[in-house]
Amino acid sequence: MTLSLTDTLSGEREPFEPTGDAVLLYVCGLTVSDEPHLGHARLWAQADILHRWLAHEGYDVRHVENVTDVNEKITARIGEREEWKEEADVAREYTNEVLSGMRGLNLERAEVYPKVSEHVPEIIDLVETLVDDGYAYESNGSVYFDVTTFPEYGKLSNQDLEEMESQGEPDERAEKRNAGDFALWKAGGVSETAVEEHSKHNHEDHPSGQTWASPWGEGRPGWHIECSAMSMTHLGDHLDIHMGGQDLVFPHHENEIAQSEAATGEEFAGHWLHVGFMQAGEEKMSSSLGNFFTVSDALREYGPNVLRTFYASAEYRSQQAYTEETIAEARRRWERLERAYETAVAHADDADAGAKVEDSAFRDTLATARTEFVAAMNDDLNAREAMAELLGVASAVNRHVEEHDQYDYRALADAIEFFEEFGEGVFGLQFGEATDGNVELAEDLAELVLDLRENERESGNYERADDLRDTLEALGVDVEDSDDGPTFRFD
Structure with a gap:
């Protein structure tokens, strides 16, 4: 029996047929504006099971998973901590959290984790192609994709273009030709309205985030164009599998299809796979709702093997409930x-x-x-x-x-x-390793050594303090000093 996958685009279960020698797998990664939680990790775990199974079946897997480190949600958090002076400071903090969580869950490494901030030139080039080919237009320094120029728009999400509500922020709507048009490039920085919408505290000076020079003036990439540019840069114009959360079907993945296929004239992805939500009570687990359990806390409390068993106990397309009972059953x-x-x-x-x-x-x-x-x-x-x-x-x-x-x-x-x-090999469990029972002990010991190091520093024994830090880092404990005291994570 050959592998068959349920394709969101066709709505059918179809035999998997890669187009080349290697399977080109792109996974829509996280916007790094907060700590990753168990809902985010569900996508990671299911993508990892897919990666591992493809490898088991003899495929060479080229797995790319992006990091969205340019976003208004990230900008809105500037200043929440003294060290968060720029968008990149916030993004760096949570990117480290994401990568640490992935390693803690024993995920296979992707070939690369591309960041939006690294690919702005490729994004601009792709937007220019769409403008030159008549699929996009400039308006007041922003650039929008004209959905009426792509006849198949709506094919992934079964949206009717005539009934579609306007996409984007309120101040964009007056600039667009059609309600469904979406931003490829946004003039200037993040708007004050967007900052206020996503901010968790009051800003005296509203941060606008980083901007880049472009043919249309200073601005920032639109959300959807980022994944197209990053996937094309690292995997080419056609993907075998594009995987993401169920909530990304529209507008994100619908817009990816339109802009990518308009630019290349090729089918963007052979198979679209979408992972169901993690339910916390009656609602989807979400950072915005505050009903989440972070990956780092869950790893400390349960360990990777219980979490991997939990994720492997439900089909990827279905919703999964996180409750005391379901975790106890996984244990x-x-x-x-x-x-x-x-x-x-x-x-x-x-x-x-x-x-x-x-x-x-x-x-x-x-x-x-x-x-x-x-x-x-x-x-x-x-x-x-x-x-x-x-x-x-x-x-x-x-x-x-x-x-x-x-x-x-x-x-x-x-x-x-x-x-x-x-x-x-397939589920990523770790037999014969004392990982679960020693997670909390390892953290307690690291904290104890850091306390000893602080005592040495306060006593002026800086050489001894440096030796303790070097010892921790040699054992795989990455120590970072800040104004609020030292923090650590396991490499």
Whole structure:
């Protein structure tokens, strides 16, 4: 059975057919205006499972995931801390949080994490192409995409152009030819209205954010054009898979299609995959609603294996509920898997494991589980059913050692391989590593060393303080000093 994926554009489950030797995967990353939470990490985890499964099936995966570090939400936070004097200061803080969370969750590294601020020249070039080809127009120093010039506009989200409400900020609407037109380039900095809308505190001087010179004057990129420019820069004009959150279907991904296909004349993406929301109570988990649990706090409380088990327990297209009950169930499942893995390892290495012992029922279970796991993953990445197969193998291991005095070495070795190939290789779990139980201990020890370092500094023992910092960094603890005291994160 070959891999099939549900394509948002067609609404159908379709066989996956990459166009080249490598799978070109672009994931719409985070706007780094706040700490990443478990809703954001759901997209990361599902993209990681996709990446891992493609690699398991023999594909070379070129995975690019952007960082949106130019945005009015980021600008609105300037001045909230003394060290946040510019848009880039805020973005740098939360970009580090994102990357730290990704590493903490044991995600495969993307080929590159491009930032908007690094790609403004490519963005300007793309906007110029659209203007020159008649798809976009300048108005008061801003540039807008004319949606009436792209006949297929609305094909991803099934929007009717005639019934579409105006996109963009209120002060843009008077400049546009059509209600559905969207900004490719915005004149000047972030407007005072936008800052006030997104700010969490009162600004005496409204920050306007960074601007860049362009053929239309000083300004900033529009939101949608950024992803088109970054994906084209690193993956070319056509993607095999474009993945993002369900909330990005419209307007973001709809606009990406229009501007990209207008500029190149090629299909922008062969498959569009969208990950469902994380629900917190009756609402979507959201930074703006304040009903979120940060990735860093969740890693401290639960550890990566419980979180990875949690994410693998629901299909990517469905909504997933974050509750005490669903997390407790994920913890029970992880502990069941971990115990079974340790049991398999211990009994395979036991003198009572024999080369001629054969438990046919155990072996049949393993063979069937392998077939069913592969079938589930090829069936639109059905991680929930695949996880059930992994848990079934755990039960088979426990049953075998409970019912036998002599152990089937070959079957136990196959079970260990199953856990490692699928549990670790596909779901990103970490068997045999004391990661979960030691997360809080490691942080407590790092804080203790930092307290000792502060005491040494206050006593004037600067050389000793530097030695303590060097020791922490050698152990993978990145220390950063600020006016509010030292902070740290694990590399």
